[in-house]
Amino acid sequence: MNFIQHREALFSKMTENSLAVIPSADIHLRNRDADFPFRQSSDFFYLTGFTEDSACLVLQKKAGACQSVLFCQAKVKEMEIWTGYRLGPDAAVDQLGLTDAFNIDELAVKLPTLMADCDQVYAAWGADKAWDARLIESIEKVKLKARTGVQAPTAMQAIEPLLHELRLIKDDAEIDIMAKAADISAHAHMAAMKQVKPGMFEYQLEGTIRHYCADQGSRFDAYTSIVGSGENACILHYTHNDQEIKEGDLILIDAGCEVNHYASDITRTFPANGRFSTEQKALYELVLQAQFAAIEAVKPGNDFNQPHEVVLQILTQGLVDLGLLNGDVDELIKNEAYKPFYMHRTSHWLGMDVHDVGAYKIDGQWRELQAGMVLTIEPGLYIAPDDDSVDVKWRGIGIRIEDDVLVTQEGHRVLSARVPKTVEEIERLMAEA
Numbered sequence: 001m002n003f004i005q006h007r008e009a010l011f012s013k014m015t016e017n018s019l020a021v022i023p024s025a026d027i028h029l030r031n032r033d034a035d036f037p038f039r040q041s042s043d044f045f046y047l048t049g050f051t052e053d054s055a056c057l058v059l060q061k062k063a064g065a066c067q068s069v070l071f072c073q074a075k076v077k078e079m080e081i082w083t084g085y086r087l088g089p090d091a092a093v094d095q096l097g098l099t100d101a102f103n104i105d106e107l108a109v110k111l112p113t114l115m116a117d118c119d120q121v122y123a124a125w126g127a128d129k130a131w132d133a134r135l136i137e138s139i140e141k142v143k144l145k146a147r148t149g150v151q152a153p154t155a156m157q158a159i160e161p162l163l164h165e166l167r168l169i170k171d172d173a174e175i176d177i178m179a180k181a182a183d184i185s186a187h188a189h190m191a192a193m194k195q196v197k198p199g200m201f202e203y204q205l206e207g208t209i210r211h212y213c214a215d216q217g218s219r220f221d222a223y224t225s226i227v228g229s230g231e232n233a234c235i236l237h238y239t240h241n242d243q244e245i246k247e248g249d250l251i252l253i254d255a256g257c258e259v260n261h262y263a264s265d266i267t268r269t270f271p272a273n274g275r276f277s278t279e280q281k282a283l284y285e286l287v288l289q290a291q292f293a294a295i296e297a298v299k300p301g302n303d304f305n306q307p308h309e310v311v312l313q314i315l316t317q318g319l320v321d322l323g324l325l326n327g328d329v330d331e332l333i334k335n336e337a338y339k340p341f342y343m344h345r346t347s348h349w350l351g352m353d354v355h356d357v358g359a360y361k362i363d364g365q366w367r368e369l370q371a372g373m374v375l376t377i378e379p380g381l382y383i384a385p386d387d388d389s390v391d392v393k394w395r396g397i398g399i400r401i402e403d404d405v406l407v408t409q410e411g412h413r414v415l416s417a418r419v420p421k422t423v424e425e426i427e428r429l430m431a432e433a
């Protein structure tokens with residue numbers, strides 16, 4: 001990936017005489033000396049490709065010149081024995097293509113100098129109190145030098161609209177990585193389908209997925225896997241994953257790996273014993289029909305909400321046909337009668353973050369899809385186990401089908417297409433195992 005190009009694109013959007021400050025992620029303590037696994041800030045990685053903590057990128061655009069300055073951990077042999085290799089400021093300049101680099105301890109002193117005579121400071125204001133305070137302190141220091149003729153910044157600008165619009169449109173290198181992540185996850189889902197047996201615990205399938213992804217070159221999951229069997233499939237963000245899988249259960253797995261800081265996000269729902277029951281199949285095929293139609297609605301010129309509208313139409317009509325809803329379909333959609341069974345949206349952006357950045361609306365209108373955007377298409381149906389408004393035979397069935405879809409010039413490309421999703425394909429794959 002070309003991180004220098006990412007910085008140049010951001011520079012071109014910054015106003016003349018401005019400064020942008022993008023910190024790395026912090027290490028989070030789990031307990032005592034044990035930390036949670038470190039994940040770099042997506043914004044910071046996008047602009048640097050640098051994976052260390054305790055770092056900060058400062059971009060200065062002044063008098064026609066653009067400077068990229070990194071602050072990072074000094075090379076200290078004793079510390080490297082404990083926590084591993086550090087690049088250090090000297091090597092960073094060449095390796096990351098920077099104008100300059102310094103020890104992170106020098107940030108407080110150097111930042112006011114970099115800010116001097118800049119009109120605005122771009123940052124993720126409000127995202128982190130400590131960084132807000134650090135930046136404001138720097139601005140105050142510049143103000144103290146006013147009598148020497150130095151101008152202090154007068155505006156605090158949000159960096160997100162600039163940076164996140166760039167991240168929303170993926171270039172070819174990013175698409176290749178996302179396709180790889182999606183393909184690894186697709187195969188991991190197939191491994192879980194082949195492995196499942198009633199009597200296993202949900203976390204064993206979670207383990208199958210992680211093992212497969214690691215084996216194929218993914219160091220981390222993009223998010224905590226959801227492995228919900230039976231009624232647990234109706235819990236949208238179920239992550240306990242600690243129940244025993246029973247004969248006759250459907251299993252909903254929402255899991256995706258990360259490759260080089262880019263996410264995949266796939267959901268499949270399949271029967272523990274390899275055969276869908278009549279009711280499971282009826283609801284499953286309804287969700288699948290909605291998913292196929294929604295994917296067809298992904299193309300340049302259509303807006304972000306069109307796939308969701310397609311899903312609402314098909315699911316509501318289907319729920320009426322199956323007798324779970326009664327009334328006129330258009331009225332039911334208008335009154336959101338589908339909400340007890342389908343309470344989430346159909347899509348979100350996908351990229352470095354699983355729920356990726358980028359605006360969904362522009363001037364109050366759903367934005368148009370354009371080539372290079374990646375979104376999920378993930379309709380579902382969830383019949384609560386205690387819903388006495390429907391026949392008992394439907395209760396406790398939860399289904400979601402989710403794929404990762406790239407918008408192309410011609411229409412779309414399903415990055416996660418490898419994993420089967422028709423009833424026939426799934427039953428065949430499971431029978432072969």
Ligand SMILES: [Mn+2]
Nearest residue numbers: 265376378402
């Ligand atoms: Mn998703």
